[in-house]
Amino acid sequence: MxxxxxxxxxxxxxxxxxxxxxxxxxxxxxxxxxxxxxxxxxxxxxxxxxxxxxxxxxxxxxxxxxxxxxxxxxxxxxxxxxxxxxxxxxxxxxxxxxxxxxxxxxxxxxxxxxxxxxxxxxxxxxxxxxxxxxxxxxxxxxxxxxxxxxxxxxxxxxxxxxxxxxxxxxxxxxxEAYTPDMQGLRDFRGPVLHSSNYKTGADYMGQRVLVVGCGNSGMEIALDLANFNAKPSLVVRSPVHILPREILGVSTFAVAMSMMKRFPLWFTDALLVVYARAVLGDTTSYGFKRPANGPMTIKCEQGKTPILDVGTFAKIKSGAIKVCPGVTHLTSQGAKFENDQFAEFDAVVLATGYxxxxxxxxxxxxxxxxxxxxxxxxxxxxxxxxxxxxxxxxxxxxxxxxxxxxxxxxxxxxxxxxxxxxxxxxxxxxxxxxxx
Known part of the structure; x- marks a missing residue:
């Protein structure tokens, strides 16, 4: 060379x-x-x-x-x-x-x-x-x-x-880590960190933690917190697709990629949504609204990967993880949400992407x-x-x-x-x- x-x-x-x-x-x-x-x-x-x-x-x-x-x-x-x-x-x-x-x-x-x-x-x-x-x-x-x-x-x-x-x-x-311009972010008395600085839920045992962002990282961080006996709340602001990570033991993503080679995109999306509902139930009743477009359509057009659930949704169903709407502002003690509810928190994790x-x-x-x-x-x-x-x-x-x-x-x-x-x-x- x-x-x-x-x-x-x-x-x-x-x-x-x-x-x-x-x-x-x-x-x-x-x-x-x-x-x-x-x-x-x-x-x-x-x-x-x-x-x-x-x-x-x-x-x-x-x-x-x-x-x-x-x-x-x-x-x-x-x-x-x-x-x-x-x-x-x-x-x-x-x-x-x-x-x-x-x-x-x-x-x-x-x-x-x-x-x-x-x-x-x-x-x-x-x-x-x-x-x-x-x-x-x-x-x-x-x-x-x-x-x-x-x-x-x-x-x-x-x-x-x-x-x-x-x-x-x-x-x-x-x-570079992206931190949104949230009203009151500097007023919050507890630690505020981006997900890039989050390591383990062991650091938050027993604490009330607000996770802002419900992509794959936010969902998994909420699960990690729950597994370490923290009290996580997950902010779900926008419509999002949740799919089980596997279909009958086979990767859902692999199944979707294979189907897209054989069937129209709308057909692949329809089957994925039907299967997800059969396995997970009605996710909308837990605060997750589904987008108008299908999961793989969004992936192809916008590059946004659907949530591939690794156990978080079961914790949400059990109540170990709470789902919250968008945050209007933070205070020194906690957060005010779009539904006018207020909750106190000890820490905030911003799973807001890069x-x-x-x-x-x-x-x-x-x-x-x-x-x-x-x-x-x-x-x-x-x-x-x-x-x-x-x-x-x-x-x-x-x-x-x-x-x-x-x-x-x-x-x-x-x-x-x-x-x-x-x-x-x-x-x-x-x-x-x-x-x-």
């Missing part, structure tokens, strides 16, 4: 301002670090999948990751009891299967071990503990320039600029991303942004979608990596920034 980058620095820094979304940065005046191959921003599953697929095509890459290693979201920001919510075959990364002895739904540690083994297996190159300040396209050199610095460094300190023909955004739809951080650092001159940092026109594709910019894992299709993105990206880049094409593309960069 050819060397993945060559260093070429000249002394001195000159301050200059460049806009990247909402970020203004101090750019290095020294010659960039030329990366031969692709720069991949993000060391999660999406970034690893792209790096592996590029390796299989003989194309080098450099992963730039703000954390101290790969899979930081799973390693540091996941609760202890977390398992994959869908079967492992839908979460495998390209060219490397899960170990045969892994269960159908690997736990957090098993998945982290898998990612780390994946990284080692493909002998990936990475720059860890490095944050991206800005990335922009240089039309004169037909390349992408990426300003970075150590994650712990202050503004303007230890700035390094990378340069590459290809930039792959793999920082993820879930790059957001993309792309607009903070990427200068998106081509207008590929929306202000929320997601592909603006998914119908036109979610992985190819043009001018050597590619995107992995932003199609709201989970790890399975990121795998397809990685394969498409590697194919597109490898087509330009032929000896003749490669020389044509990178020779201007090498001549301007020759290796020492």
């Amino acid at each position: 050819p060397p993945y980058f060559a260093f070429s620095h000249s002394p001195g820094l000159e301050e200059m301002t460049r806009e990247a979304g909402n970020v203004s940065s101090v750019m290095a005046n020294s010659a960039p670090t030329f990366v031969e191959g692709a720069i991949i921003v993000g060391g999660g599953p999406s970034g690893l999948a792209v790096a592996a697929c590029l390796t299989m095509k003989g194309v080098p890459s450099l992963i730039i990751e703000k954390s101290d290693g790969i899979g930081s979201l799973w390693k540091y920001k996941a609760y202890d009891r977390l398992h994959l919510h869908i079967p492992k075959q839908f979460c495998e990364l390209p060219h490397y299967p899960f170990p045969e002895d892994y269960p159908m739904y690997p736990n957090r540690k098993q998945f982290v071990d898998y990612l780390e083994n994946y990284f080692r297996h493909f002998d990936m190159r990475a720059q860890f503990n490095t944050k991206i300040n800005a990335a922009y396209y240089d039309p004169q050199l037909s390349c992408w320039k990426v300003e970075s610095q150590p994650s712990s460094a202050g503004s303007g300190e230890c700035v390094t600029e990378y340069c590459s023909r290809w930039l792959i955004v793999a920082s993820g739809e879930n790059a 957001r993309s951080n792309v607009p903070r650092w990427l200068s998106d001159d081509g207008g590929f991303f929306s202000p929320e940092g997601l592909p603006k026109n998914p119908s036109l594709g979610t992985w190819k942004a043009g001018r050597g910019l590619f995107v992995a894992g932003f199609g709201r299709k989970g790890i399975l979608g990121a795998t397809f993105d990685a394969k498409y990206i590697a194919e597109a880049i490898s087509d330009a990596w032929s000896l003749e094409s490669h020389k044509h593309l990178v020779s201007p960069l090498k001549s301007r920034y020759p290796p020492p």
Whole structure:
């Protein structure tokens, strides 16, 4: 494999301002670090999948990751009891299967071990503990320039600029925790934490805990709290589908994916809803209104996964978990709800999801991303942004979608990596920034 980058620095820094979304940065005046191959921003599953697929095509890459290693979201920001919510075959990364002895739904540690083994297996190159300040396209050199610095460094300190023909955004739809602007949030006297900082219900035994958000994470955190004899209440504000995780011992998600290949989407949705009602009963009587569209229709159109119940609904039926409507505001003692009821709480867990951080650092001159940092026109594709910019894992299709993105990206880049094409593309960069 050819060397993945060559260093070429000249002394001195000159301050200059460049806009990247909402970020203004101090750019290095020294010659960039030329990366031969692709720069991949993000060391999660999406970034690893792209790096592996590029390796299989003989194309080098450099992963730039703000954390101290790969899979930081799973390693540091996941609760202890977390398992994959869908079967492992839908979460495998390209060219490397899960170990045969892994269960159908690997736990957090098993998945982290898998990612780390994946990284080692493909002998990936990475720059860890490095944050991206800005990335922009240089039309004169037909390349992408990426300003970075150590994650712990202050503004303007230890700035390094990378340069590459290809930039792959793999920082993820879930790059940063999202905290809603709830009235009275600062007034609440007890601890308030995002689900990314929640670890175990053992820390809340006997306490009244309000869980805001009823996605798969919120539901499982409420279950974890109930299992540790806490007193959880779950806020259910919007209509949502609840499906049993398995149908007669087979993954509901796997059944749905198989049915969608054979039957119309509406038919798949109808059968899933009928089965869910037969197994779980009428969920609406417990505070869960069903959306007008079916579960897989919503998944395909909006990227929202239905709740795959792992035991939470039984706890709701038994009264161990209370269901509450939307919160109007918090007080120092508790929460006021949309039904005008008030309840006291000792702690609040915000299972309110994550957001993309792309607009903070990427200068998106081509207008590929929306202000929320997601592909603006998914119908036109979610992985190819043009001018050597590619995107992995932003199609709201989970790890399975990121795998397809990685394969498409590697194919597109490898087509330009032929000896003749490669020389044509990178020779201007090498001549301007020759290796020492």
